[in-house]
Amino acid sequence: xxxxxLSFVRHDMLPEAEPPVTEKGIVKWxxxxxxxxxxxxVLTLAAIWAVYYLVxxxxxxxxxxxxxxxxxxxxxxxxxxxxxxxxxxxxxxxNQLLFGFKYPTHLYWRPALAFxxxxxxxAPVLFSKIFPRKMLVLTxxxxxxxxxxxxxxxxxxxxxxxxxxxLGFLVYRKLIYQSAAMGLLGGVATAFVFWILxxxxxxxxxxxxxxxxxxxxxxxxxxLNLMLGVVCVSLSLxxxxxxxxxxxxxxxxxxxICVVFIEFIRGVPLITLLFVANVVLAYFLPPGTNxxxxxxxxxxxxxxxxxxxxxxxxxxxxxxxxxxxEAGDSLGLDYAQSMQFIILPQALKIxxxxxVNVAVGxxxxxxxxSVISMFDLVGMVRGPILASTAWNGVYWELFxxxxxxxxxxxxxxxxxxxxxxxxxxxxxx
Amino acid sequence: xxAITDPPPKSFRLxxxxxxxxxxxxxxxxxxxxxxxxxxxxxxxxxxxxLADQGxxxxxxxxxxxxxxxxxxxxxxxxxxxxxxxxxxVGVLNTLIVAFLxxxxxxxxxxxxxxxxxxxxxxxxxxxxxxxxxxRNVPVLIWILIIYTVMTAAMPAPNAFRGDxxxxxxxxxxxxxxxxxxxxxxxxxxxxSMIVVLVFxxxxxxxxxxxxxxxxxxxxxxxxxPMGWPSLAILFVPTLLIFxxxxxxxxxxxxxxxxxxxxxxxxxxGSLIALWFALxxxxxxxxxxxxxxxxQAVSHGQTEAAASLGLRPSRIMNLxxxxxxxxxxxxxxxxxxxxxxxxxxxxIAVGYMDVTGTLGGITLNxxxxxxxxxxxxxxxxxxxxLAISGVMNAYNNAIKLKER
Numbered sequence: 001x002x003x004x005x006l007s008f009v010r011h012d013m014l015p016e017a018e019p020p021v022t023e024k025g026i027v028k029w030x031x032x033x034x035x036x037x038x039x040x041x042v043l044t045l046a047a048i049w050a051v052y053y054l055v056x057x058x059x060x061x062x063x064x065x066x067x068x069x070x071x072x073x074x075x076x077x078x079x080x081x082x083x084x085x086x087x088x089x090x091x092x093x094x095n096q097l098l099f100g101f102k103y104p105t106h107l108y109w110r111p112a113l114a115f116x117x118x119x120x121x122x123a124p125v126l127f128s129k130i131f132p133r134k135m136l137v138l139t140x141x142x143x144x145x146x147x148x149x150x151x152x153x154x155x156x157x158x159x160x161x162x163x164x165x166x167l168g169f170l171v172y173r174k175l176i177y178q179s180a181a182m183g184l185l186g187g188v189a190t191a192f193v194f195w196i197l198x199x200x201x202x203x204x205x206x207x208x209x210x211x212x213x214x215x216x217x218x219x220x221x222x223x224l225n226l227m228l229g230v231v232c233v234s235l236s237l238x239x240x241x242x243x244x245x246x247x248x249x250x251x252x253x254x255x256x257i258c259v260v261f262i263e264f265i266r267g268v269p270l271i272t273l274l275f276v277a278n279v280v281l282a283y284f285l286p287p288g289t290n291x292x293x294x295x296x297x298x299x300x301x302x303x304x305x306x307x308x309x310x311x312x313x314x315x316x317x318x319x320x321x322x323x324x325x326e327a328g329d330s331l332g333l334d335y336a337q338s339m340q341f342i343i344l345p346q347a348l349k350i351x352x353x354x355x356v357n358v359a360v361g362x363x364x365x366x367x368x369x370s371v372i373s374m375f376d377l378v379g380m381v382r383g384p385i386l387a388s389t390a391w392n393g394v395y396w397e398l399f400x401x402x403x404x405x406x407x408x409x410x411x412x413x414x415x416x417x418x419x420x421x422x423x424x425x426x427x428x429x
Numbered sequence: 430x431x432a433i434t435d436p437p438p439k440s441f442r443l444x445x446x447x448x449x450x451x452x453x454x455x456x457x458x459x460x461x462x463x464x465x466x467x468x469x470x471x472x473x474x475x476x477x478x479x480l481a482d483q484g485x486x487x488x489x490x491x492x493x494x495x496x497x498x499x500x501x502x503x504x505x506x507x508x509x510x511x512x513x514x515x516x517x518x519v520g521v522l523n524t525l526i527v528a529f530l531x532x533x534x535x536x537x538x539x540x541x542x543x544x545x546x547x548x549x550x551x552x553x554x555x556x557x558x559x560x561x562x563x564x565r566n567v568p569v570l571i572w573i574l575i576i577y578t579v580m581t582a583a584m585p586a587p588n589a590f591r592g593d594x595x596x597x598x599x600x601x602x603x604x605x606x607x608x609x610x611x612x613x614x615x616x617x618x619x620x621x622s623m624i625v626v627l628v629f630x631x632x633x634x635x636x637x638x639x640x641x642x643x644x645x646x647x648x649x650x651x652x653x654x655p656m657g658w659p660s661l662a663i664l665f666v667p668t669l670l671i672f673x674x675x676x677x678x679x680x681x682x683x684x685x686x687x688x689x690x691x692x693x694x695x696x697x698x699g700s701l702i703a704l705w706f707a708l709x710x711x712x713x714x715x716x717x718x719x720x721x722x723x724x725q726a727v728s729h730g731q732t733e734a735a736a737s738l739g740l741r742p743s744r745i746m747n748l749x750x751x752x753x754x755x756x757x758x759x760x761x762x763x764x765x766x767x768x769x770x771x772x773x774x775x776x777i778a779v780g781y782m783d784v785t786g787t788l789g790g791i792t793l794n795x796x797x798x799x800x801x802x803x804x805x806x807x808x809x810x811x812x813x814x815l816a817i818s819g820v821m822n823a824y825n826n827a828i829k830l831k832e833r
Contacts, residue, residue, distance in 0.1 A: 251454045252458070264811065271774045272774065272803060283480070284472040285475055287479055347766065348725070364569070370577060
């Protein structure tokens with residue numbers, strides 16, 4: 001047997017062949033993702049047609065848009081029958097859309113500044129790893145600064161409010177060594193006594209460092225949505241935690257109170273609660289008191305949101321293993337301590353997605369105040385702007401703009417919450 | 430020697446009420462109860478005082494008085510001389526109509542979009558993601574207003590259908606989209622139509638029975654009967670036979686242009702369509718996320734196990750994935766139904782006469798009885814919520830994993 005008898009022996013490797021053209025690059029991707037089967041191809045074609053339809057309908061409208069006329073009829077003249085959006089309604093009514101139609105024009109810088117400061121105040125909370133903890137002081141001060149900027153009036157009002165809280169906190173720190181309950185009661189009582197005492201000063205100090213006051217019925221536009229959203233979410237978080245703890249409590253009376261409150265609020269639409277704020281709440285207040293609609297609405301929306309947040313946090317509490325509660329007890333911590341140091345940090349972390357959902361939902365629901373004739377963004381669009389002779393009939397531009405504003409804010413919040421979830425992930429996958 | 434022991438607690442000291450865990454909870458509950466009673470009595474006293482000042486009282490007598498306003502959509506006979514009670518009832522029915530239609534449509538849209546988000550097809554996947562994000566992140570009120578604008582401002586007026594070369598035409602000669610609403614053919618129930626309906630109901634029962642029988646046969650003997658076409662046949666063949674034997678007792682009343690408007694047919698108002706469609710697409714986006722999460726919650730090992738048993742893809746979906754996914758999907762979807770029902774109260778923004786529009790709107794404004802009407806309104810929604818959560822709890826108990 002010699003080598004010649006073997007018909008063929010390969011001594012060297014074949015050079016690598018290129019994959020067939022259908023199995024590489026964009027063709028492969030297209031085949032796998034768009035045209036893998038008959039039904040898939042049909043779906044792809046239908047989807048492409050839908051995209052084409054949308055783009056061809058809205059493209060010229062966007063591109064031909066007119067940005068600098070002062071009424072719809074002028075805009076139509078400029079367009080001369082072409083398809084195009086009259087975006088000049090946005091530029092002309094920009095301030096109204098953002099601030100409402102009654103906020104004094106020369107004071108626009110104040111809410112604008114408050115809006116910018118909001119980011120400074122939120123930054124240390126949202127990105128706690130990047131910004132130093134000391135910046136949290138700014139967050140604590142922000143509500144008072146924002147109040148002073150937006151509502152105006154004497155600077156003493158927010159300062160007294162702040163001092164009351166600081167005093168209450170100091171008393172709380174003094175009494176906390178006896179028990180958490182004593183500390184809480186003492187702190188709250190001190191703050192209230194201080195506020196009542198300073199409230200007696202009344203008008204005598206009204207002129208101290210006063211900014212021009214703005215009544216809350218003059219506020220409107222997207223500013224009102226943002227105000228309601230920020231205030232109500234931040235107020236409803238602590239309330240929601242308390243309600244959730246109350247609902248988990250072993251004390252039957254407290255549990256019943258919390259369950260009834262939560263289930264009642266969750267069972268009725270927000271709009272009925274806004275009706276309550278609008279027409280019913282006044283009956284339950286002492287005769288002659290007349291606090292403004294915004295405050296009443298804030299109270300009702302806060303109650304509404306806190307019930308939903310309570311349910312989310314209850315889910316977080318229930319998801320914790322029993323061992324965590326027992327660990328707290330075995331360390332000799334009392335109820336307040338074990339909640340503060342062991343249970344709540346974990347429960348709140350689990351609840352972040354749910355809380356963000358509630359917050360986004362609440363921010364969207366602030367548009368409902370337009371139904372009780374407050375002029376938020378939607379109220380401004382439906383009321384003063386669409387009803388004006390100059391802009392009667394400019395629907396798409398206005399509604400599209402409102403939708404876009406809300407989309408940017410809500411989508412931003414939900415993206416942030418997903419990022420935060422990844423940051424807080426302590427288990428290893 | 431004697432061991433030093435704690436002296437037995439001699440007597441009850443007042444500080445034990447705050448510091449001793451045995452008594453502390455009673456103290457707290459007592460304080461909470463006292464505070465609650467104080468709050469309620471304070472509010473109640475204010476209420477009595479305010480009502481006395483204005484010469485009013487709490488009374489539901491207004492429910493028996495003539496309402497004096499018209500309702501444009503009347504599922505039951507109603508005239509403006511009927512009572513407020515009946516007006517409120519018409520509103521309740523209108524709420525239930527839009528809630529039912531909305532839930533049904535939202536489920537269809539949501540299931541479709543949720544499944545499509547998991548599709549192999551890149552472009553479909555992305556389109557559905559855009560749909561879900563766009564609708565979840567924009568207030569439903571804005572969507573309702575946008576669709577209402579489409580229905581009123583963008584649709585042709587009825588007189589556009591007139592003439593030899595009309596600017597607008599009816600779809601399939603049966604459905605007219607106008608700025609006054611949509612006109613669709615209405616069924617006319619002629620003589621003998623009850624028989625057709627009864628036969629159809631009987632066929633539904635028959636189809637269900639056949640499927641049960643086939644399943645039982647499969648489990649008992651392993652013999653596989655076809656399911657799809659026989660149940661379809663049982664559903665429709667007898668009904669169609671009876672329908673033609675009886676000489677077509679059910680016919681359609683087509684809308685036709687009469688004068689300045691369409692006559693005949695069923696008139697679906699723009700407000701109903703706006704509310705229905707907006708609620709459906711908005712809630713559908715949420716349901717899509719629930720469906721997607723539910724399907725993804727079924728572990729991939731289940732699919733692989735089923736495939737290694739030799740099941741076909743359709744059977745894997747039907748027998749393995751869906752039963753497990755539904756357990757995750759249905760509870761959140763039911764709470765979306767609840768949200769949709771509550772959101773239907775936004776009807777007031779487009780003038781759809783639901784219970785918020787009649788009882789909480791016009792009746793409130795006419796009689797000025799804010800407390801009574803809003804209390805009734807809240808009780809109605811509360812009753813619906815409690816009913817739906819009751820259904821949900823029953824379902825959750827029924828499908829709970831029975832672990833030993």
